[in-house]
Amino acid sequence: MKLERYFIESNEADARLEIVAAKPQYPGLNPTIIFNHGSTGRGHNKALxxxxxxxxxxxxxxxxxxxxxxxxxxRGRGKSGGNYGEGLASDGSGYSCNVEIAVAGFERAVEDVDAVVRHLRERSDVDQHQLVIGGVSRGGILSIAYAGMRPNTFRGAINFNGGWLGRGCPNHEVVNPSLFQRGAPAGIPTLWLHGIHDQYYRIEHCRGNFGRFLSAGGRGKFVASPMGHALMFKPALWTITWTA
Structure with missing residues (x-):
């Protein structure tokens, strides 16, 4: 595996996005996945x-x-430029539970994924017919929703423990299912991997999100594993699912 670190332009002047690319040791065109990161917990620790x-x-x-x-x-994460503005409260207390603020933060994240997709289209080593999007936590819901918002871009989408607002916000019951529904028009296979002991999203809530997604016309498979929010770091619990 070869790692590359570089920067691309975003929709905002002077706010370039950091990219880490892990490349296989194979010549030619590569099928490619965009994998989106999550939040920073409660959002109040700027060091993260x-x-x-x-x-x-x-x-x-x-x-x-x-x-x-x-x-x-x-933007505002890792070494990327710009301010981190994905639904933070104005008083510095962390992520806002306000629906409008939360959704505006989601839309800001969508703009950044748009920039990444534009970059992929320019790469000569990417198989443009084999693109997948995935992510964890906020990155999971972002990936499912984005695939439907930009149909005919991806062949599949993967969601690890996805959600935009955690259960500490009552409005998570409004925001999360509505955002997941945005992914339904993609019409592509999706895989939802959730831990039954997740500290941010109850498994019943996650199943409900998946149900809303299916009712809206989405396609997918839901898998509940005996794990918490760190499911992504326990491949023994999900690699068997992918190869079954």
Whole structure:
């Protein structure tokens, strides 16, 4: 596996996005996954904003199978430019439970994924007919929703423990299902991997989100594993699902 770190332009002047690309040791065109990071917990610890997120367990899984994995850092995260503005409360207390603020933060994240997709279209080493999008937590719901908002872009989408607002916000029952429904028009296979002991999203809530997604016309498979929010770091619990 070869790692590349570089920057691309975003929709905002002077706010370039950091990309970590894990490339397989194969010549030619690479099927490629965009893998989106999550939040920073409650959002009040600014020291976490500057951490670049590129989980080795995901990079290894895909590169070993001949895929390239791209880990974009959205504005204000990792070494990306700009301010982190994905639904934070104005008083500095962390993520806002207000529906309008939360959804505006989601829309800002969509703009950054748009920038990454534009970048992919320009790469000569990417198989444009084999693109997948995935992510964890906020990145999981972002991936499912984005695929439906930009149909005919991806062949599949993967969601690890996805949701935009956690159960500490009563409005998570409004925001999360409505955002997941945006993914239904994609008409592509999706895989939802959720831990039954997740501290942010009750498994019943996650099943409900999946049900709303299916009712809206989405396609997918839901898997509940005996794990919490760190399910992504326990490949023994999900690699068997992918290969079954």
């Amino acid at each position: 904003y500057s951490r670049t997120v590129s989980p080795a367990v995901v990079a290894d899984y895909f590169t070993e199978r001949g895929w390239m994995a791209l880990f974009p850092q959205r």
